[in-house]
Amino acid sequence: MSSPFDPVIFAHGPAMANRFMLAPLTNQQSHPDGTLSEDEFVWLTKRAEGGFGLVMTCASHVDRSGQGFPGQLGCWSDDHLPGLTRLASAIRSRGSLAVVQLHHAGRRAPAALLGQAPVAPSADASTGARALSTAEVEAVIGAFVAAAVRCERAGFDGVELHGAHDYLLCEFLNAELNDRTDRFGGSRADRFRVLEEIIAGIRQRCRPDFLLAVRLSPERFGMATADVLDAFERLVSSGAVDLIDLSLWDTFKTAADSEFGGRPLLELFTEIDRGETRLAVAGHLYAGDDVRRALDLGADVVAIGKAAITNHDFPLLLRADPSATMRSLPVDRATLVAEGLGPAFIDYMSTWQGFVAD
Secondary structure: OOOOOOOOOOOOOEEEEOOOOEEEOOOOOOOOOOOOOHHHHHHHHHHHHHOEEEEEEEEEEEHHHHHOOOOOOHHHHHHHHHHHHHHHHHHHHOOOEEEEEEEHHHHHHOOHHHOOOOEEEEEEOHHHHHHHOHHHHHHHHHHHHHHHHHHHHHOOOOOEEEEOOOOOOHHHHOOOOOOOOOOOOOHEEEHHHHHHHHHHHHHOOOOOOOEEEEEOOOOOOOOOHHHHHHHHHHHHOOOOEEEEEOOOOOOOEEEEOOOHHOOOOHHHOOOOOOOOOOOEEOOOEEEHHHHHHHHHHOEEEEEEHHHHHHOOOOOHHHHHHOOEEEOOOOOOOHHHHHHHOOHHHHHHHOOOOOOOOO
16 A cells, blocks of 8 residues: 655656645736746745645746736746746755646636637637637647746746646647637547647657646546546557646546446546556545545545645644644634735635635
């Protein structure tokens, strides 16, 4: 049985000291121009101090037109380099791997925030998104690759491509949304092509030991689980991806898609031979028992969200007491301040029902 404190070895890049990863969490704390704020710096470095083997940033937009929320950390300009460099150095000096999640919000980018219509693989009346031209898709691919190169220059150990949650890369995978007739739409292979070309570009332009992860939504957001399994197998077979991060919402749930007969959702992925590609899972991991159960079911890494917000040192708590759990909800504001959350983040968490005490 795997220990949460075993190291994790990757095909590319340094090893994680343990199996705890800070999940990429929206926190709305950076400056309006995407530069790093002191509040976001404190939030992330405090999790490195708290024993997480890998600290991942929030979704960081690779293009100005891909911003998904206010206060989002940017990585689309060299103006972001000083803050990114400071952040990477501080996380790594505390013994954690430093990883940026690369993101484009696609049709979910708020028009009011952008000052223009959002973009998507295909036009979408529900959001007012317009379809990207073939040349614009190629430019988006280039923006992801350039952002990865920029993060490498800043000193990060790697990047994760946000292919989940109905953001742009996820939208390309989604047969319900992507009705393109060029090489980026149609068959599963064609809908996967944007991810494939971004991965190839990063591997070509970044150093050989640069860690590369991909986040996927196995269901929800109109995603067919069979399509996500196909994408998972393509990523594994490529040998280019070190970590696949499954956003399960509940690590232990059964599959919602009737095609899979109510089987455990995680099992659909763990039964695939993934070679040297590691598997991270996120969703309802609130206690030592949850973490060990996820690892026993075949995960390599646990991505901790809520428990990392309430307890910056969640891994250290479990090392001291394997039966430990996250703080009970709701949590008062003073405690969240002590845990390294700034005012904007606490206000955002107040929109989560029952999280912040009034």
